Amino acid sequence: xxxxxxxxxxxDGRKIGGVVMEMKNITLRFGGVKAITDISFDIRExxxxxxxxxxxxxxxxxxxxxxxxxxxxxxxxxxxGKPRPQMKPYEVARQGIxxxxxxxxxxxxxxVLDNVMTGRLTHMRTGMFSQALWKGRAxxxxxxxxxxxxxxxxxxxxxAIRKTPVARLPYGLxxxxxxxxxxxxxxxxxxxxxxxxxxxxxxxxxxSRFILDVNDEFGTTIALIEHDMGVVMDLSDRVxxxxxxxxxxxxTPDEVRNNQExxxxxxxxxxx
Amino acid sequence: xxxxxxxDFHTTYxxxxxxxxxxxxxxxxxxxxxxxxLVVPFIINDYWANAILLPFLIYAIASIGLNxxxxxxxxxxxxxxxxxxxxxxxxxxxxxxxxxxxxxxxxILAGGITAFVGVLFGLPSLRIKGFYLAVAxxxxxxxxxxxxxxxxxxxxxxxxxxxxxxxxxVFGFEVTGPNAAASTTYLFCLVFCAVSALIARNLxxxxxxxxxxxxxxxxxxxxxxxxxxLRAKLSAFAVSSFFVGIAGALFFSVYLGAVEVGEAxxxxxxxxxxxxxxxxxxxxxFGSFAGAAFLVLLPVGLKVLGVDLMGWPTDxxxxxxxxxxxxxxxxxxxxxxxxxxQLWRLAKEKLRLWPFPH
Numbered sequence: 001x002x003x004x005x006x007x008x009x010x011x012d013g014r015k016i017g018g019v020v021m022e023m024k025n026i027t028l029r030f031g032g033v034k035a036i037t038d039i040s041f042d043i044r045e046x047x048x049x050x051x052x053x054x055x056x057x058x059x060x061x062x063x064x065x066x067x068x069x070x071x072x073x074x075x076x077x078x079x080x081g082k083p084r085p086q087m088k089p090y091e092v093a094r095q096g097i098x099x100x101x102x103x104x105x106x107x108x109x110x111x112v113l114d115n116v117m118t119g120r121l122t123h124m125r126t127g128m129f130s131q132a133l134w135k136g137r138a139x140x141x142x143x144x145x146x147x148x149x150x151x152x153x154x155x156x157x158x159x160a161i162r163k164t165p166v167a168r169l170p171y172g173l174x175x176x177x178x179x180x181x182x183x184x185x186x187x188x189x190x191x192x193x194x195x196x197x198x199x200x201x202x203x204x205x206x207x208s209r210f211i212l213d214v215n216d217e218f219g220t221t222i223a224l225i226e227h228d229m230g231v232v233m234d235l236s237d238r239v240x241x242x243x244x245x246x247x248x249x250x251x252t253p254d255e256v257r258n259n260q261e262x263x264x265x266x267x268x269x270x271x272x
Numbered sequence: 273x274x275x276x277x278x279x280d281f282h283t284t285y286x287x288x289x290x291x292x293x294x295x296x297x298x299x300x301x302x303x304x305x306x307x308x309x310l311v312v313p314f315i316i317n318d319y320w321a322n323a324i325l326l327p328f329l330i331y332a333i334a335s336i337g338l339n340x341x342x343x344x345x346x347x348x349x350x351x352x353x354x355x356x357x358x359x360x361x362x363x364x365x366x367x368x369x370x371x372x373x374x375x376x377x378x379x380i381l382a383g384g385i386t387a388f389v390g391v392l393f394g395l396p397s398l399r400i401k402g403f404y405l406a407v408a409x410x411x412x413x414x415x416x417x418x419x420x421x422x423x424x425x426x427x428x429x430x431x432x433x434x435x436x437x438x439x440x441x442v443f444g445f446e447v448t449g450p451n452a453a454a455s456t457t458y459l460f461c462l463v464f465c466a467v468s469a470l471i472a473r474n475l476x477x478x479x480x481x482x483x484x485x486x487x488x489x490x491x492x493x494x495x496x497x498x499x500x501x502l503r504a505k506l507s508a509f510a511v512s513s514f515f516v517g518i519a520g521a522l523f524f525s526v527y528l529g530a531v532e533v534g535e536a537x538x539x540x541x542x543x544x545x546x547x548x549x550x551x552x553x554x555x556x557x558f559g560s561f562a563g564a565a566f567l568v569l570l571p572v573g574l575k576v577l578g579v580d581l582m583g584w585p586t587d588x589x590x591x592x593x594x595x596x597x598x599x600x601x602x603x604x605x606x607x608x609x610x611x612x613x614q615l616w617r618l619a620k621e622k623l624r625l626w627p628f629p630h
Binding site: 067068069088089090092093094098099101105106107108109110114117118119121122124126128131132133134138139141142143146147150181182185 | 478
C-alpha cells in the first residue's frame, strides 16, 4: 500500500502529495439503520478521488460526514494532519472544505455573481460597521474578492450570465454556477456530489473538462460521487467503492474494475 | 429614449458595484436628493408635512427595517409595532432623563436599544422558521405593548398612561413639541431616512447582505458555504430593529408628540408596515419607499377623491380604503409577488428598448 507521508505519481504524470483528509473507521447510524459501517480511506493532495457505489450505498452520507453535516457515531475525520473536532458545518467551510450538492442548492433569488461572491464569504473580514460605511475597507475588500470571483467566472465560462438571477438559468448552467460558488472559496478540498447527475452527454463532457481543468490549474484536491462509470473511470485517480454502507474496494480505476466484489455488487451475483 | 445604459462602460469592479451603475439612475437620484433637501423645506406647509411627508419618511425607515429582516433575511416578523413602541419609549425615557443631550443622539440610542430588544426576540429564529417564527414575533408584539401599558416606569408614572414628547431643539430649531416648524421636522426625519437608506443599501450589497440572502434562499447550503446562521439571523434582527426603533422614536417624538401605546403601536401598525414591504417589494430598498409612499398616499388620495370631489361621507371612504388595501394585497401576492419594485424594474427594462423593441 501507499506510504502515509509520500505521494505517488499518476499514470498521466501528475505528482500527488501527502494525505489531506483521512477517514478513520467511520460508522454512521440513523437510529437503527447503519448508513456507513467502519469505513476508512484517505484523500491525497492534488488527486481526484471518486466514491462510487449502487443506490443507497451510503455515498452521500459519506460526503455529508466529510463536509461536517453529519457527525459519525464512531471514527475520526482527520483533516490536514489533525483529527477534526466536532464542529458546525460553517466552521468546516472555514477550514477550507467546499462542496456542491446533488440537487442544486444555489441561492435562487440572487444573481450568478452574488452566488459566486457568497462563496468568497469565508475570506471576507470586514465587520458590520465598515460594511455600513462601505467607502474604504469594505469597498476595497469587495473589489479584491470580486477579482478572484471574476477569475473563476472566466474559468468556468459563465461571464455572459454573471448578472442573471440564478432562477432563470437552465439546469446545466446552474450546476456550473454551483461549481463556481464552491471554487470561489478556494478550497483545499472540493467535494462534488454527483456533478453530472441529470446531464446530457455534451454537458457531461463539459463538466468533466472543467473538473480536470480545476484540478490541473488550481491543484485543487477533489472528492466526487458519481454514477456514470465511464466518467468516474476516466476522471479519477483512485476510487472507493461502497455497497450497503461498507467499503468493498479501493484503488486505481483499473484495480477497482477487476475487483470481483465490485463486479458482484454492480452486476449482481447468481444465487443458487 | 429616456432611459439608456448605452455608453455607460465600467472599467473597474468598483464602478460596476456602485449603488447606481447606470448614469441616468445616478443623476435622477441626485436630483431627488437635491429637491428633497433644498427645495421641499421652503415650500412645505403643516398639512403636507403632517399628512404626507412625515409619515412617508418615518414609514419608509420602518419598511427598510422590516425589509431587511423579511425581504433580505427571510425571517417573517409581525412584531414591528412592538419594536416601534420600544423605540418610542426608549426615546421618551432618554429625552426626559437627559434633557440636554441632542435629539440626534436620543433617536440613535433609541434605535440601539430596540436593536438589543430585537436580538432578544430574534433568538427563537434560530430554532423555528416561517409561520412559527411569525407567531413568536407576534408574541413579542403583545408582550411589549402589555409591558409599556402595565409598568408605570415606562411612562414616568403619568396619570393618563400616555407619553408626551417634551420640547427639544436641534441647532436652535425646535424639532419636537407643538411649536416645531414643518420644515424643521421634515428635515430632521429626512436626514434619518436618507442615512438609513444609505446604510441599508451598503449592508445589503456587501458580505452581510449576501449572507442574509443566502439564509433566506437556502439556509442549509448557506451554512455549508460558511455562513454562520446564528450571526446572520441575529444581525438581521439587530439591524432591522435598529431602523424600526428609529422609526418608532421619530413617530412618537416628531410626528405624533403624544402616544398611547395601545393605539399608536398596535398590531395594526405591524401589519401596515408588513403590507408596505409586500406591496413595495420584498428584498428591495426602493420597494420600501414605494410601499410606504403608496400606503401613505392611498388614504389621502382616496379622501381627496371621495370626500372632496365626489362628496361621499367620510366613513364610507374610510371603509373603502380598507377594502382597496385588502384587494391590492391579494392582487400583488398573485400577480407580482415582488411588488412595486419589480414593476419599476420591468418598466425600466422596457424603457431601455423603447420605442424600438427589436
